[in-house]
Amino acid sequence: MQSLLLELQSIVGISHVLTDRDLTAWEQDWRKRAHGKALAVVRPGNTTEVADVVKACARHRAEHPDHPVSIVPQGGNTSLVVGSTPDDSGQQIVLSLQRMNAVRAVDAANLTITLEAGCILQTAQEAARAAGFLFPLSLAAEGSCTLGGNLGSNAGGTQVLRFGNARELCLGLEVVTAQGEVWQGLSGLRKDNTGYDLRDLFIGSEGTLGIITAATMKLYPLPAAQLTAWAAVPSMQAAVTLLGLAHRHLGAGLTGFEVMGQFALSLVDKHFKQLRVPLFADWPFCVLLEISDHESELHARTQFEGLLEAAMIDGCVGDAVIAENLTRAEMLWHIRESISLAQSEEGLNIKHDISVPVSGIPAFVQATDALLEKAIPGVRLVNFGHLGDGNLHYNVQAPIGMDPAAFLRDFEPAVNRLVFDSVMAHGGSISAEHGVGSLKVDHLVHYKSPVALNLMRAVKRALDPQNLMNPGRVIEV
Numbered sequence: 001m002q003s004l005l006l007e008l009q010s011i012v013g014i015s016h017v018l019t020d021r022d023l024t025a026w027e028q029d030w031r032k033r034a035h036g037k038a039l040a041v042v043r044p045g046n047t048t049e050v051a052d053v054v055k056a057c058a059r060h061r062a063e064h065p066d067h068p069v070s071i072v073p074q075g076g077n078t079s080l081v082v083g084s085t086p087d088d089s090g091q092q093i094v095l096s097l098q099r100m101n102a103v104r105a106v107d108a109a110n111l112t113i114t115l116e117a118g119c120i121l122q123t124a125q126e127a128a129r130a131a132g133f134l135f136p137l138s139l140a141a142e143g144s145c146t147l148g149g150n151l152g153s154n155a156g157g158t159q160v161l162r163f164g165n166a167r168e169l170c171l172g173l174e175v176v177t178a179q180g181e182v183w184q185g186l187s188g189l190r191k192d193n194t195g196y197d198l199r200d201l202f203i204g205s206e207g208t209l210g211i212i213t214a215a216t217m218k219l220y221p222l223p224a225a226q227l228t229a230w231a232a233v234p235s236m237q238a239a240v241t242l243l244g245l246a247h248r249h250l251g252a253g254l255t256g257f258e259v260m261g262q263f264a265l266s267l268v269d270k271h272f273k274q275l276r277v278p279l280f281a282d283w284p285f286c287v288l289l290e291i292s293d294h295e296s297e298l299h300a301r302t303q304f305e306g307l308l309e310a311a312m313i314d315g316c317v318g319d320a321v322i323a324e325n326l327t328r329a330e331m332l333w334h335i336r337e338s339i340s341l342a343q344s345e346e347g348l349n350i351k352h353d354i355s356v357p358v359s360g361i362p363a364f365v366q367a368t369d370a371l372l373e374k375a376i377p378g379v380r381l382v383n384f385g386h387l388g389d390g391n392l393h394y395n396v397q398a399p400i401g402m403d404p405a406a407f408l409r410d411f412e413p414a415v416n417r418l419v420f421d422s423v424m425a426h427g428g429s430i431s432a433e434h435g436v437g438s439l440k441v442d443h444l445v446h447y448k449s450p451v452a453l454n455l456m457r458a459v460k461r462a463l464d465p466q467n468l469m470n471p472g473r474v475i476e477v
Helices: 002-012 047-063 121-130 147-152 198-202 236-253 262-271 297-314 326-337 339-346 358-375 404-425 441-447 450-463
Strands: 040-042 070-074 092-096 103-107 112-116 170-177 182-185 210-218 225-233 254-261 285-293 319-322 353-355 380-386 391-397
Touching: 002 040, 002 047, 047 070, 047 092, 047 170, 047 182, 047 210, 070 147, 070 210, 103 121, 112 121, 112 147, 121 147, 147 210, 170 198, 182 198, 225 236, 225 297, 225 326, 236 254, 236 285, 236 297, 236 358, 254 262, 262 285, 262 339, 262 380, 285 297, 285 326, 297 319, 326 339, 339 380, 339 391, 353 404, 358 380, 358 391, 358 404, 391 404, 404 441
Parallel strands: 040 092, 070 092
Antiparallel strands: 103 112, 112 210, 170 182, 170 210, 225 285, 225 319, 254 285, 254 380, 353 391, 380 391
């Protein structure tokens, strides 16, 4: 291994091959579910260095099959499924792309921005806004997650309803293959019908097929006005009814539709009192809506008021407020984005990132809530998420008085099985936007069709025959 480390030092520089310091920031996942042991953290500064690192590791793996090194690509290390941290073998290279964070180009006429994979999502948003455009990918970790990780996991977030997942926002990629070759696919074309869509193979592959080093992403005009409303609803079915009304009243202007259960909001109220959570105490669910209008704030407010009036007449909304200014709108969104942090403050929990057809969500929630309460009396359900695109973060908290660590140890397998079985019974998916990583790789064989799994294995073997890239993630070969 020493010869490999020396070669890596010659490629990226001695100071960018980390071995003899505390590597917790790279070796431990964000949720602190796993802490591995890396052979080294390697921090290349450009695509050529990435390619040379991969070539060196591939050669070493071929020459030393008894001590096979492998590569774990890593961006901001914000994965929620343990998809970007090393195992405990001490034989994995963590290839950190954080130094590759440049905004390469903004093409105003083509409405595109080209960014390196280590660019922090918030930086990408700010670069777009500085050029007079909107880059709509938005999620709670945007201050630390990176574009490469967003694409590797096909991240979703709060504006999927209008703009789609990371996949829909990407027009082209630059990728280093598992053989250390560079695919220059940074096209800004919206039409290119010349064979297989290689871009979509790498998006969502979680670094198991190659390493995304840069991407060309879509931009949109900045809206003339954005308004946010907070509505209290009497049931999940009422939230779905409100969504239908919002589609009819707001059309393409509807850019956000988030649902939050009462217990989820009570945790924010308990742990972050300063956020002043509205309306939640007397209602089982609240909904956060956003409209982006290209006419004026007056037009947007008139549309919002018309929607909420119709919803109250219908009975699907019991009470509502429209944010009176940008500061209050940001505070309402901050409440939504603080649910995960509040849940962490409450103690360890079992997280689920599931999707179900929107029409089936009320039945899924009713059935699964009842099954969990029967299996674990007093269980607490932290239910929130992107109702507009059918994605719930249906998380399970221990009953009051039960040790959270013991709860995970004793109940996590059974809870996962119960929830995932219910998801499939309602026509859904066990992973909506977080990916598979290592936490769900064993579940995939039970909830994905054998035909799909065989096709995925064939792709993995074809593109990465050495199993060099992020082994043990997404699909076992």
